[in-house]
Amino acid sequence: MDKNDPGRYKLGAMLLDLDDPRKVLYRSNYPVLEPDEWYENDWKPGIIYASGAVVKGDTLFLYYGGGDKHVGVAYTNLNDFVGKLMKNEHAVFSKKSAEVA
Numbered sequence: 001m002d003k004n005d006p007g008r009y010k011l012g013a014m015l016l017d018l019d020d021p022r023k024v025l026y027r028s029n030y031p032v033l034e035p036d037e038w039y040e041n042d043w044k045p046g047i048i049y050a051s052g053a054v055v056k057g058d059t060l061f062l063y064y065g066g067g068d069k070h071v072g073v074a075y076t077n078l079n080d081f082v083g084k085l086m087k088n089e090h091a092v093f094s095k096k097s098a099e100v101a
Contacts, residue, residue, distance in 0.1 A: 002031075007045070007046050008034070008035055008046035008047075009035065009046060009047050009048055009049060010031035010033065010034045010035070010048070011031060011032050011033040011034075011048060011049075011050055011062075011064070012027065012028045012030075012031060012032060013027070013028045013032045013081075013085060013091065014026065014027045014028070015027075015082065015085055015086070026085045026086050026088075027085075028085055028090075028091060029088060029090075030090045030091075030092075031092075032081075032091055032092055032093055033048060033062065033064065033074055033092070033093045033095075034048070035047060035048045035066065035067070037066065037072070037095060039066045039067060039069075039070040039072065040066035040067050040070070040072070041066075041067055042066070042067040042069050042070060043067045043068050043069035044067050044068040044069070045067065047065070047066065047067050047068055048064050048065065048066050048072075049064060049065045050062060050063075050064050051063045051064055051065055051071075055078055058077055058078055058079060059075050059076070059077060059078065060075065060076050060077075060078040060081060061073055061074070061075050062074045062075070062076075062093055072095060073095075074093035074094060074095045075093060075094055076091070076092070076093045076094065081093075
């Protein structure tokens with residue numbers, strides 16, 4: 001949570017050392033995913049939470065819950081995303097949504 005934007009759960013990202021995952025190599029300074037869509041503010045406003053990630057080809061897919069009621073998937077080019085994190089640039093995911101009853 002951002003102290004300047006309370007009540008909204010945003011997602012960040014970190015790259016950890018493969019040999020010692022206690023060591024953070026890179027960390028996003030900005031959210032990589034924010035609860036701005038209607039389905040992320042439906043039942044419980046301002047909530048997103050990561051549920052899993054899959055790499056397929058060059059694309060990183062992030063599955064997440066929104067508003068404690070919906071499931072969404074966001075995506076980004078893996079190489080671009082990692083490159084931006086390593087350069088301290090604003091890396092973000094694009095969104096697609098799928099409702100689950």
